[in-house]
Amino acid sequence: MDTHPTPRPDVAAIPRYVPGRRPTPRPGLTTYKLSSNENPYPPLPGVVEAVAEVAPRSTTYPDPTCPDLYAALERRHPGRALLAGTGSVALIFHTLQAYCRPGDEVVFAWRSFEAYPIATAAAGATAVEVPLTVDGRHDLDAMLAAVTDRTRVVMVCTPNNPTGATVTQGELVAFLRALRDDVLVLLDEAYVEFVRDDDPVDAAAILDEFEQVVVLRTFSKAYGLAGFRVGYAVGAAEVVDPVRAIVLPFGVTDAAQAAARAALATEDVAQERIAALVAERERVLAGIHAAGWNVPAAQGNFIWFPGDATIEPLMKAAEELGIVVRPYPPDGVRVSLGVPEANDRIIELARAVRPSC
Numbered sequence: 001m002d003t004h005p006t007p008r009p010d011v012a013a014i015p016r017y018v019p020g021r022r023p024t025p026r027p028g029l030t031t032y033k034l035s036s037n038e039n040p041y042p043p044l045p046g047v048v049e050a051v052a053e054v055a056p057r058s059t060t061y062p063d064p065t066c067p068d069l070y071a072a073l074e075r076r077h078p079g080r081a082l083l084a085g086t087g088s089v090a091l092i093f094h095t096l097q098a099y100c101r102p103g104d105e106v107v108f109a110w111r112s113f114e115a116y117p118i119a120t121a122a123a124g125a126t127a128v129e130v131p132l133t134v135d136g137r138h139d140l141d142a143m144l145a146a147v148t149d150r151t152r153v154v155m156v157c158t159p160n161n162p163t164g165a166t167v168t169q170g171e172l173v174a175f176l177r178a179l180r181d182d183v184l185v186l187l188d189e190a191y192v193e194f195v196r197d198d199d200p201v202d203a204a205a206i207l208d209e210f211e212q213v214v215v216l217r218t219f220s221k222a223y224g225l226a227g228f229r230v231g232y233a234v235g236a237a238e239v240v241d242p243v244r245a246i247v248l249p250f251g252v253t254d255a256a257q258a259a260a261r262a263a264l265a266t267e268d269v270a271q272e273r274i275a276a277l278v279a280e281r282e283r284v285l286a287g288i289h290a291a292g293w294n295v296p297a298a299q300g301n302f303i304w305f306p307g308d309a310t311i312e313p314l315m316k317a318a319e320e321l322g323i324v325v326r327p328y329p330p331d332g333v334r335v336s337l338g339v340p341e342a343n344d345r346i347i348e349l350a351r352a353v354r355p356s357c
């Protein structure tokens, strides 16, 4: 065939999203997938039952108004516009599509969430990647300096995936006060529940002062519902409503709505598990530091081992220990926290490889 349909020329250049690898089964050794920042606990109490209850409705399309889910979210974010989507990653794509014209610029820190360059390219926009500081933090001054007349959106990821570092409330407020009012800021808080900072970002206060901000949250991480694909955006109606035109019809299934609703209804158990993961994070960090590594302070459910030269030895040692971790060449390796036994192996991993930081 000589002629065939041709995609947009820039599509071939879009980097492919690389999912975290699954472990190869090892006889006599329990293996752990620590490569996708997933929650290691079983679904929260009530989730499986809530999903089973709506399963008989699966011959019909879901209720696109997500009434129960929005009612529960409305109680947490009173007076704000809310938009649920098939994971907050979908809302990143939709928001950039709604706000960017070809050639517009999207500023974000790099290394950060690998979906950002993909979503930017999918929207036909141009990515402006601003290097992180040496300790894996957003360089907000440099990001501000990278804003031009063509900038339509700035992404702020806190805690940053994969480095685990946060932006503080003080830093974010100063940044937003200095930023042009017509630049949309997507504040990606996929790991907010795990933050134990001194000056944590206060999304409600941010939204009160800055209409240009849209906050993204997900049920995939702290609430353990990655398989259901549900996340949401919170912001001012003027800014969030246009994105509704673009979301996939019937994207959030009844099962996903029921699961998210049930997870919110067992907030106490969710918080206990989050606290357990945070305690594990501090235990593992102490073990890694004792092994001589000066890894950055982690505020998500994952730990970052920076450095190009250590990627290979870390990957090799992890394989031997029966854990699958996530390389981000040339920047470093991200290791998600798991159950305590898996976390013991993260400490062993740090002991097995000569520190690069």
Ligand SMILES: *Cc1c(COP(=O)(O)O)cnc(C)c1O
Residues within 6 Å of the ligand: 037, 086, 087, 088, 089, 090, 113, 157, 161, 188, 190, 217, 218, 219, 220, 221, 226, 229, 230, 231
């Ligand atoms: C995991 C993650 C998301 C969203 O995940 P969904 O499963 O699509 O809700 C968004 N941002 C960052 C930085 C993440 O790590």
